[in-house]
Amino acid sequence: DAKTTQPPSMDCAEGRAANLPCNHSTISGNEYVYWYRQIHSQGPQYIIHGLKNNETNEMASLIITEDRKSSTLILPHATLRDTAVYYCIVRPPDSNYQLIWGAGTKLIIKP
Amino acid sequence: KAGVTQTPRYLIKTRGQQVTLSCSPISGHRSVSWYQQTPGQGLQFLFEYFSETQRNKGNFPGRFSGRQFSNSRSEMNVSTLELGDSALYLCASSLRTGSADTQYFGPGTRLTVL
Numbered sequence: 020d021a022k023t024t025q026p027p028s029m030d031c032a033e034g035r036a037a038n039l040p041c042n043h044s045t046i047s048g049n050e051y052v053y054w055y056r057q058i059h060s061q062g063p064q065y066i067i068h069g070l071k072n073n074e075t076n077e078m079a080s081l082i083i084t085e086d087r088k089s090s091t092l093i094l095p096h097a098t099l100r101d102t103a104v105y106y107c108i109v110r111p112p113d114s115n116y117q118l119i120w121g122a123g124t125k126l127i128i129k130p
Numbered sequence: 131k132a133g134v135t136q137t138p139r140y141l142i143k144t145r146g147q148q149v150t151l152s153c154s155p156i157s158g159h160r161s162v163s164w165y166q167q168t169p170g171q172g173l174q175f176l177f178e179y180f181s182e183t184q185r186n187k188g189n190f191p192g193r194f195s196g197r198q199f200s201n202s203r204s205e206m207n208v209s210t211l212e213l214g215d216s217a218l219y220l221c222a223s224s225l226r227t228g229s230a231d232t233q234y235f236g237p238g239t240r241l242t243v244l
Contacts, residue, residue: 053232062134062220062235063173106173117163117186118233120173
C-alpha cells in the first residue's frame with residue numbers, strides 16, 4: 020500500500036502558485052519524499068525530492084514539515100503545461116528500488 | 131544527455147501471443163526498473179535489474195520476465211498474453227548509488243492485447 024495520502028484533484032489559476040499537499044504520517048527517519056508528475060499517457064517526470072530540509076530546483080520547491088509527517092510541492096507560477104497527475108512517494112535510500120505509487124493528485128491549471 | 135528510451139512505443143498483440151519490450155537507460159545508469167500502469171491498478175512495480183541480475187521483484191505472475199545485458203539495456207517479456215495485460219509499460223533507470231537515488235522514466239510502451 021502507498022505510504023502517502025494526497026487529494027484526488029485540485030484546480031489552480033494560470034500564473035498563480037500551485038500548492039500540492041501530501042500526508043506521510045508513517046514516514047521513517049531515513050525515508051525520502053519524492054515527487055513525480057505524469058502528463059497524460061507519458062512517462063512520469065521527476066520533479067524534486069528531499070529528506071528533511073526544504074528543497075528548490077528549477078521546476079518546483081518542496082516544503083517538508085519539521086515532524087516530516089507532511090510536505091507540500093509548490094509550483095511557483097503554474098502554466099497550462101503543468102496540468103498533470105502529481106505523485107508523492109516515500110522511499111528508503113537503500114537497495115529496495117521499488118517505488119510504491121498512490122493515486123496522486125490530478126492538478127488542473129485553468130486559464 | 132539522452133533520456134531513457136523504450137521501443138516500440140505502441141504494440142498490438144492478440145491473446146496467447148508473447149511480446150518483448152526494450153529499454154535503453156540513460157548513459158552511465160546501471161539499474162533498470164520496470165512498471166506496469168493500468169487504469170484500474172495504477173503504477174505497479176514489476177522488477178529491477180542491476181548488473182545483469184534481478185535484484186527486486188514485484189507481485190506479478192511468472193509470465194512476466196526480464197533480463198539485462200552487459201551494456202545495461204534491458205528487455206521484458208510477457209508470454210501467453212491475456213486481455214488484462216493491456217497497459218502502459220514503463221522503464222526507469224537510475225545510478226543505484228545507494229543514497230537518495232532518482233529513477234528517471236522513459237515514455238513507455240503502450241501494449242494492447244486483443
